[in-house]
Amino acid sequence: MLSDSIIILKKELRRIFTDRRMVAMLVLLPLLMLPVMYSVMAKMGSSRDSDISSFRSTICIYEGVGNEDVMGPFIEAISTINTELEIVQLSEVDAVKLAITEKDKELLLVMPDNFHESLTGCSTFDIAVYFNSTADYSQHAYSRVNDVMNSLNGDIVRERILERDLSEEMLTVFTINEVPMKYDLAKEGSVIGKIISILLPFFIIIYLFVNSMKVGLDTVAGEKERGTLAVTLVNQVGRLSIVIGKMMSVMIAAIVGAASSVIGLIIGSRYFMGMFGASGAAISSYSMSTMHILQFAIVIIPLAVLVASMVLIVSTFARNTKEGQGMIMPVYFVVMIMGMATMQTGDVAPKWMLSTPIFNSLLVLKEIFMQGASWSSIITASLSSIVFAAILIYLTLRMFSSEKILFRI
Amino acid sequence: MLRVENLRKVYKNRKKNITETVEAVKDVSFECSPGEIFGLLGPNGAGKTTTLRCISTLIKPTSGNVFIDRYNVLDDEKAIRSRIGFLTSDMKLDGFFTPDYMMDYFGALNKMNKKEIQLRKEYLFNELQMSDFIYKKIDKLSTGMKQKTAIAISLIHDPEVIIFDEPTNGLDVITSKSVTDFLKKYAQAGKTIVISTHIMNVAEKICDRFGILVEGEMKEIGSLENILDNNSSDSLEDVFFGYILPDPEGEVNHAQ
Incomplete structure (x- = not known):
């Protein structure tokens, strides 16, 4: 058989x-x-990434009422991003939001009125950041702004601690795996x-x-x-x-x-x-x-x-x-x-x-x-x-x- | 010696929960001796192919049996297959291969060794005048060349009984003649041959005895002289058409 x-x-x-x-x-x-197929996919992916990161986005800022003297560090921080900054008035906010939805502009930051009081009084205030999650450029600008604003947040906290003659190390209770060693014990x-x-x-x-x-x-x-x-x-x-x-x-x-x-x-x-x-x-x-x-x-x-x-x-x-x-x-x-x-x-x-x-x-x-x-x-x-x-x-x-x-x- | 005894084949078709039965072959009996060519005549749908498929063991009879010497299709399928060469018009060869390769392949499947296959190939290629195209792909061959190839393959194992369904169908006159001449020569060598056809002049030329099958029933069986005498006719074609066409004048008197 x-x-x-x-x-x-x-x-x-x-x-x-x-x-x-x-x-x-x-x-x-x-x-x-x-x-x-995979090399074409990878090439397309990397060219898309480089296009997004080299794109000069338009970021609009509404400064709020009574904040003229404290906006400097915020404007400076956002300027570090490859961006076109536009200061807008309250009457223009809705039009800018629509432009973001239509993918004509990338981002809008709306600062609360008189936030300088919160700054000096060490209380928390919220900044509204409008973006469009379906637009690659807007999404990228949002994540970049988030990074620089978090970094500014850290700088301000550090300044406040130093003003009070306290050590910066107070901010960090402990770290994890900061010492360079092999921590992952998985098999080779x-x-x-x-x-x-x-x-x-x-x-x-x-x-x-x-x-x-x-x-x-x-x-x-x-x-x-x-x-x-x-x-x-x-x-x-x-x-x-x-x-x-x-x-x-x-x-x-x-x-x-x-x-x-x-x-x-x-x-x-x-x-x-x-x-x-x-x-x-x-x-x-x-x-x-x-x-x-x-x-x-x-x-x-x-x-x-x-x-x-x-x-x-x-x-x-x-x-x-x-x-x-x-x-x-x-x-x-x-x-x-x-x-x-x-x-x-x-x-x-x-x-x-x-x-x-x-x-x-x-x-x-x-x-x-x-x-x-x-x-x-x-x-x-x-x-x-x-x-x-x-x-x-x-x-x-x-x-x-x-x-x-x-x-x- | 081939002997078909009371062969009956019923097909069951199930459509929309209704089982329909079709009796394709009704109690057919005939025999064919070595050296003899038996012609099974009948129109399309008469049951010729079904009868031949039962003989070849491709399908099982509903009742009755087929014997080749002491072997029968119900109990000795393999022994029957080793003794028959079977060819029907609905069996095709894989066009991807050459006739030479297909002969090697079917020779091996029929338990022949390389030397036996080689000798048999030489004989059949020569007899059927195939030498010009044995290394060409079957797809590239003409109808006649394909038919010769199919005949050679069915005879690779030198069977005692040859069952050919419409062996000259669709062939040109020259190829048709070479096939019929080959069958006659093969019968003279003592082989038992059964062919089915609806081409009367081919049948008359090469068959020793005939069976006329209509709607699954064997209406006539015997030599040409017997059939013509029984029907008071001088033409096999008239007898054949007398069974399959309406008979307004009653020109042919069937024996029954």
């Missing part, structure tokens, strides 16, 4: 890997597309592993599934559509051999495609990992020991078998590839939700997740990337993938014996 499966596997792999379009779609495209490599563990299992399952779909829907539904399946069925080959051979070819193509996508992702990661606070260099420094690579293989191969079996059963049931594509989409969404849920799961996953196929494999992959997976969870995840894949293969085999499904009579 196995020799027949291997004959079928070889033919299926020949069909996949000697087809230039399929190789381009499965291997080359993700390998080139992902780094290009596990910090970057934590970031990788959030992202990679999700990408792995998506790439496995998408690549299985690219190949798997054609392998039975496509053959039915082209009328080529019956030719194999009238030969001296068992239907189980056909199912196993086809499943293995889908699995291998899915693994090759996913590996190429993950390599593309790793190359592109030096651009997008910045979003998660990690540098490209930190990613390059991440490595897995032989043991972790072995653990990874023990989990990923049964997971790929399970995914290939899921696609194969849909492919067998469908009349043609188009119908198969329609049928597989709900399954794909469920798998995608599982991947996303894994990203949100904390260190201790709920029990139901640990006993659900795909979920448990993704959780174990997370642990492997953080270099802390237990052998019992690895074996449990692998076994559950194998058991569910076996059930799906059995059902696919039943479909292969059904004239109604196979020939749609």
